[in-house]
Amino acid sequence: MQRVFLRICNLVKEHSAPRPSQLKCGPFCLTWKQPCQKLHNLANGSSTSDDGADRFGVACLNGHLEQDDKVNNFDEFARDVEKVYRILRKFHSRVPKLELALQESGVPVRAGLTERVLNRCGDAGNLGYRFFVWASKQPGYRHSYENYKAMVKILSKMRQFGTVWALLEEMRNDNSMLITSDLFVVLMRRFAAARMVKKAIEVLDEMPKYGCEPDDYAFGCLLDALCKNGHVKEAALLFEDMRMRFEPSLRHFTALLYGWCKQGKLMEAKHVLVQIREAGYEPDIVVYNNLLSGYAMAGKMVDAFDLLKEMRRKGCEPNANSYTILIQALSKLQKMEDAMRVFVEMERNGCEADIVTYTTLISGFCKWGKVEKGYQILDSMVKKGLMPNQLAYMHIMLAHERKDELEECIDLMGRMQNDGCTPDLCIYNVAIRLACKLGEVSEGVRLWNELEASPFSPGFDTYVIMINGFIGQEGGLVQACEYFKEMVGRGLLSAPQYGILKDLLNALLRDGKLELAKDTWNCIMAKGCDLNLDAWTIWLHALFSSGHVKEACSYCLEMMDADVMPRPDTFARLMRGLRKLYNRQFAAEITEKVRQMAAERQVTFKMYKRRGERDLKEKAKLKQDPKKRRARRQHRGGVHGKATIL
Structure with a gap:
């Protein structure tokens, strides 16, 4: 017995110091959480292994030590991150003062801090970029690969693609070893999301210039990005053109099949399924789930259930994602009883429901006004040991918002805190919006201050x-x-x-x-916002509609000095207003500048002027005709509706 005890002590000594590899992504980390899966990506199945069970004994001790170190680092970083964030918010528009304030803050720039600051800045990418540039100038400090990758993500999300290429150029000159294909994959995805298909494909050709040869992984990510953003035709053409350069793999076929299913083109998806078998591959659970999702989205539930039977015949047992796809489709059709039958069948077949399955059921019940049933599913989920994610609570929040139940929203946020799930930005947005809608702006301000004090911005x-x-x-x-x-x-x-x-x-x-x-308006100009034609038109029309014609004319001249030509109807409105004021000097000056700009753009002034008068007449008719005005408002509401939260 004593010998066994001494051996355990030696093992503890040997393994008590955490290794760098364990600190990054150790297999024994006890704080690991299952990543949240979005409902629209249910088709992408995943397999996990439970091989960590044999290594549980000593790893448990290491996990505690690593957790203590992480808590200490978190506390140390948290103070400095908040200090830097406040400085960035205060001086971000005055670079010299910002650099001086950061220099005098006493915050040492070190590994890990930059990434935390970038995360704290959230959507305000310019704040993160200011700190990134300042940190790179500090003696004895060099950005890590993670910092560069985070900055590339932020800049490409802001669509500052020129700055991203400049950053990659800087990396090539300073340390080309940091450049990996993952950085270019980020660019591909952002270009595809911005509907810049040619630019996304060009990234593949630009990679060798930076010492990074395109591989099968990068090409697969490009196909995936194009298909997920609705550019399936372009992806299919690229796939055929690159067959000799990149050998077709199951991943490539899966991306194309997903894209066709997402667009509802099931014939093309079935053709890809045939190509998979011709290439010598056997469809796996991910392929079947994508096709299942295509049937479900098209409302072909009979075909979806037939495919489920075929999967069993082929020896490909449906997983939780397969059943969740069916539950989601039935929920959209308001067939919640059928959805619950699928849920019961799922458990009967020995397939345990996961967080996404429960969240889908909660979503369905809340969507059709059955909030109490949603709470019951939430409680049963907790009883089974599954921790609800933000999305599960979000569906209940939205159901309360539709019923104007602010107190229930606040109570639910309190329950989230008690359950160890900190409300995120989307949850706060719902609560603040409902408070403002009900006229409780002071409550909205309180929630705003609470949000500022949280890890979110x-x-x-x-x-x-x-x-x-x-x-x-x-x-x-x-x-x-x-x-x-x-x-x-x-x-x-x-x-x-x-x-x-x-x-x-x-x-x-x-x-x-x-x-x-x-x-x-001066604040917008001073901060360097993109003042395009729409912004200037909004300002000029607002001034003109309020009777400030002279001010509108002054700003119109300022707009033309910035090489922005007014719209024809804007010019026509200004001329009408100046005629009423008998101000010929302003009219002559604006007309002359418009003539010059029209000539530069190869547009005749008469045509420009005639179009302005015509547009004004059409707008006047719309105002007089209530039906046309209502139709126009509905069109605007469909195009420019308020931003979705999920």
Whole structure:
């Protein structure tokens, strides 16, 4: 017995110091959580192995030591990250003062800090980029591969692709060993998401210039990115062109099959299934689940259940994802009883339901107003030892929001905290939006402050919710402007999101706050936002509609100095207003500049002027005809609806 005890002590000594490999992704980490899977990716099955069970004994001791070290590092980083984040928010638009403040902050730049700061900045990518640039200048510090990868993700998400290429060039000059295919995969995915298919394909050709040869993995990721973003035809053509360069694999076929199923083109998907067998591959669970998802999305439930039987005949037993796809499809058709039958059959066949399955059921019940049943599923999920994720709570939050139940939303957030699931940005967005909708703006501010104190940062949607809340409140325009300026300062306002700018400027000018409106516009110009034609048109029309014709003309001249030509209807409105004011000097100056810009763009001034008058007449008719006006509003609502949360 004593000999056994001494042997255990020696083992503890030998394994007590955590190894670097264990700190990164050790197989014994006790704090591992199952990643949340989105419902629209249910078709992508995954297999996990339980081989960690034999190595449980000594690993448990190491796990505790590593966990203690991580907690200490977290506390140390948390203070510095918050300090840096406050400095970035305060001085981000004044680079010299920002660098001086960071220098005097006393925060040492070290490994791990930069990545934490980038995560803390969230959607405000310009804040993270400012810190990234400053940190690279500090003596004795060099960015790690993880920092570069995080920065590439942030910049490409902001669609600052030129800066990304410049960053890759810098990496090639400083340390080309850091350049891997993963960095180019990030670029491919972002180009594909931005509908820039040619640019995404060109990344494959640019890789050798940076010492990184395209491999099967990179090509597979490119096909996957194109198919997931709706460019299946281009992906199929690329696949055929590259057959000699990259040998077709099951992964390539699966990406194409997923793309065709997502677009509802099941004939093309079946053709890919034939190609898989011709290439000598046997369809696996992922292929079957993708096809199953295609049938389910098309509403062909009979074919979906037949495919489930075929899977069993072929020896490919359906997994939790297979059943979840059917449950999700039945939930969309409001057949919750049938969905529960599939759930019962799933358990009867020995297939245990996972978090995604339970979340799908909760979603279905909450969508059709059965919130109590959703809570029952949530409770049964917890009893089985499964921890609900953010999405499970989110469906219940949305159900409460539809019923205007703010107190229930707050209570649910409290339950999340007690269950060890910290509410994320989407949860806070729902609660804040409901508070503002019900006129409880003070409660919205309280939730905002709570969000700021959490590990998450307010995003663009959060700012829009708060600004609209203050616009709708009497005497809240000043606070709305403050939130708007803060949003602009954090770099969250971009060209496609100028709807909130229009609402704010119109509200300010209707209330007679011209100087405050000018101050808001000057803030946008000072922060270097992308002032395109839409932004200028919003500002000019807001001024003109409020009777500030001279100010509108002054800003119109400023716009043309920036080489932005006004729209024909904008020019026509300004000319009409100047005629009423008998201001010929302004009219002559604007007309002359418009003539010059039209000539540069090879447009005749007469045609430009005629089109402006025609557009004004059409808008006047729309205002007089209520049916056309209603149809136009519905069209705008469909195109420019409020941003989805999930």
